[in-house]
Amino acid sequence: MPSLALPKSSLLRQPWEYRRVYAQGLRLRGDHFSLIFLANQVGEHRLGISVHGVKSAVRRNRLKRIVREFYRHHRSFIDWCGIVAIPPGTGMDVVFAIRSGFAPNSPQEIEQVVRQVMSKRPHPPQPPRKGGGRNDNAERKKS
């Protein structure tokens, strides 16, 4: 039985980490949320949570906590589908991007929604837009 501890080192923290995942990750779109996957060099899975468009700070924090609680118990959900090939010694960065209108209000409901979405096909990474993202070049050299 794996440990259920989830220290902060297993979370995405910095803006550039999120930017890297958004720019190159595989996207799965659900109802008012999406999952974005990208392999990292850290050696373990990491979680990022982004809540957008929810005005109440209480609801915003609650969504983050519920998502973190779900991830703590079902860290292996990344392996459920065989879409993403995980090389040994590599982890996955997952960003849970939630928009306003997201309904689930407990870890169980999140699990249902995630299982539903994981059965779909992922979207390929979006090509970088012309105007934006002056950090794209630097990021690509790194990886």
Add this chain to the structure above:
RNA sequence: UGGAGCGGGUGCAUGAUCGCCGGUUUCCCCGGAAACCGGAGGAAAGUCCGAACUCCAUAGGGCAGGGUGGUUCGUAACGCGAACUGGGGGCGACCCCAAGGAAAGUGCCACAGAAAACAAACCGCCCCGCUACGGCGGGGUAAGGGUGAAAAGGUGAGGUAAGAGCUCACCGCUUUCGUGGCGACACGGAAGGCAUGGUAAACCCCACCCGGAGCAAGACCAAAUAGGGAAACGUUCGAGGGCUGCCCGUCCGAUGUUUCCGGGUAGGUCGCACGAGGUGCCGGGCGACCGGCAUCCCAGAGAAAUGAUCAUGGCCCCGUACGGGGAACAGAAUUCGGCUUACAACCCGCUCCAAAAU
């Protein structure tokens, strides 16, 4: 019992399991592990005020600008609070009020109306003259009609050709005197015969207050771009800059200053949580609040921790039982004192009105 007014309080509790953040101690001494302790609010919110704190060399004088507006207290301070005064509302308990000045000045008062402010007279009323009996002219008057949000004291009586503070009584107003009160003001007397329409959340006047920014303030340490390009001005005859918007004044100022272009931004530590602090008791005060003694240490910073599940017990709703459902507003970011706004359900105390039903 019902309705109502005021003041205050609570904002599910306990346990288990799995987690998160901070601190202390111990063990290994890179970094981790274990134990123990602590971990959202009455509004943490809006950012509407006031401060503490920090920087602007010291913050100087004047003008401009902004704020407050009954009085007296309270407070570190306030635009906040308390008590009282005045005005308004309610049968009442009680509630509401940006509540100085319109006899310093200026402006405005649309439409309607004769007239919107040094008064004036449309319909009227009364007197005189003329008359073709329809009225016309001259004068008096402001009680009545009409207009308007507002029409130059109100009501009643006397008086008169008709009327009018023309005269009188009461009320109001103005001036003045006395008494009481720290004071706002109140009460009483006398005089004047009415002069002073409204608007200052219009300009303004008066009194009092205010330097500017804000913890992304700022201090220290480390590293890097960078010896980059262009333009303008200047080197004691002073460019330019700081001190609030302006002026005065004053300070800084030399291989320099300013502006533009280009480049860079993922630093660390402190500030930073012991404070105008909380709780309890005693004392002073009508009260806001103040003083003394005892006691406690009570969240903290990284895009940011305080969570999830289950059980039991309360509470509310549906329901014959079993059972089912619900629990508001809302999340600390430098810290305090207020204000304002949001808020399910319930509890406690005091008070007012009505008296019904069984």
Add this chain to the structure above:
RNA sequence: GGGUCGUUAACUCAGUCGGUAGAGUAUCUGCCUUUUAAGCAGAGAGUCGUUGGUUCGAGUCCAACACGACCCA
């Protein structure tokens, strides 16, 4: 966290000193034209972000609230 500003017709904006809210674009109708566009004539439409207050009377003055935008190191 702190600071600054805005909200008026479907859209973009005026509205000076408080007195019946306007312009352009768009829409609709008619004329003109073979038709369209253009042009000409006319019409429709607004809780002035919301709620209170001051005033005889608020788009305008004052206060609270809501929504939106921008700035900082």
